[in-house]
């Protein structure tokens with residue numbers, strides 16, 4: 681299938697590791713030039729080197745950005761777009777959450793994580809929008825999470841962070857549609873990044889079990905019985921960014937092995 685992504689230009693937040701990095705690699709395989717945003721410049725530079733080793737012809741720009749310093753977002757976006765010579769795709773992937781129940785999460789953690797998602801996502805999108813309007817294939821892809829649809833007491837923070845992201849996705853799709861820009865969300869279930877390793881270790885400790893047993897326990901509610909790979913999330917991001925997905929907007933698609941119970 682011809683995806684129409686060759687020579688397109690993408691900004692990806694949270695590209696230093698995990699899902700964002702997998703999306704960067706998958707976009708590169710389709711010929712997309714990239715700006716990789718992250719706090720950890722060294723990790724972003726490693727990702728950039730990996731991409732350049734596979735695709736010497738691609739332009740890969742590394743941009744240090746910490747969403748806890750909102751004043752730095754606009755200059756970072758402007759610089760990246762200037763270097764790439766435009767932008768067609770924005771992937772808002774940066775995020776995370778403090779684990780725990782309501783009384784286990786301190787105020788400063790709520791504030792710190794909300795500055796990344798959804799606040800960082802809002803600011804990054806606002807600064808990129810004037811440039812996206814100049815593209816003939818504008819795309820925004822927001823990485824949400826299944827807890828946004830099905831909150832759980834033990835992951836109290838993941839609910840509002842990801843629910844807010846879903847709501848913003850729909851409203852942005854309405855607002856940006858007249859400019860030919862699609863906006864969609866991907867809601868991953870538990871994905872094999874460092875967060876999954878943490879969760880497996882916590883569960884193993886809590887249950888007095890080996891990590892392999894804890895992993896089986898965590899996967900008992902996943903009909904397909906497998907942990908989600910960052911690459912599976914990246915495959916959907918590639919499709920949503922492509923010319924083939926030009927009439928899909930305002931959607932949120934789970935990549936969760938079937939775990940979410942609602943349709």
Ligand SMILES: NC(=O)c1ccc[n+]([C@@H]2O[C@H](COP(=O)([O-])OP(=O)(O)OC[C@H]3O[C@@H](n4cnc5c(N)ncnc54)[C@H](OP(=O)(O)O)[C@@H]3O)[C@@H](O)[C@H]2O)c1
Nearest residue numbers: 694696698699718719720746747773774775825870871873
């Ligand atoms: N893994 C899962 O099970 C799962 C499930 C549902 C949803 N998600 C969502 O998927 C996205 C990626 O998660 P992941 O598992 O790949 O996480 P990860 O491996 O921890 O990566 C998180 C990324 O966000 C960046 N980031 C965090 N705080 C930041 C800040 N203050 N400023 C700028 N960048 C910041 C990190 O940058 P540095 O490394 O440079 O600090 C990193 O690139 C998140 O939005 C998460 O909510 C993940």
